[in-house]
Amino acid sequence: MGLLGFRGRAGDPSTQRLHVMAQAVKRLFPEARITIGPAIKDGFYYDFDLEHRFSPEDFPRIEEKMQEIIAQNLPISVGS
Numbered sequence: 001m002g003l004l005g006f007r008g009r010a011g012d013p014s015t016q017r018l019h020v021m022a023q024a025v026k027r028l029f030p031e032a033r034i035t036i037g038p039a040i041k042d043g044f045y046y047d048f049d050l051e052h053r054f055s056p057e058d059f060p061r062i063e064e065k066m067q068e069i070i071a072q073n074l075p076i077s078v079g080s
Contacts, residue, residue, distance in 0.1 A: 017066075018044050024065035028058075 022034050025048060033049040048054075 018046070020066050020069050021062065022046060023069050024062050027069075028061060028065055 018037060022037065025032050025046075026034070029048075029050055029052055031050055032052075035047040035049050037044060037046040
């Protein structure tokens with residue numbers, strides 16, 4: 001997984017990828033706590049609080065889970 005473009009607007013595809021990635025990690029690692037997920041110059045990042053340490057072997061599983069979530073065409077809303 002590399003850095004993705006980020007413009008930070010609701011409905012923006014990059015913003016949606018941010019939410020999809022967080023959902024994928026939570027589905028694979030339910031104990032994960034999502035902490036910080038700010039925009040940065042070249043994309044975005046999330047910090048996850050969990051005992052498992054991510055490795056390159058995790059990335060294909062996360063990407064596969066992201067594709068499953070995208071295929072579900074779930075609505076993504078911003079704010080509460």
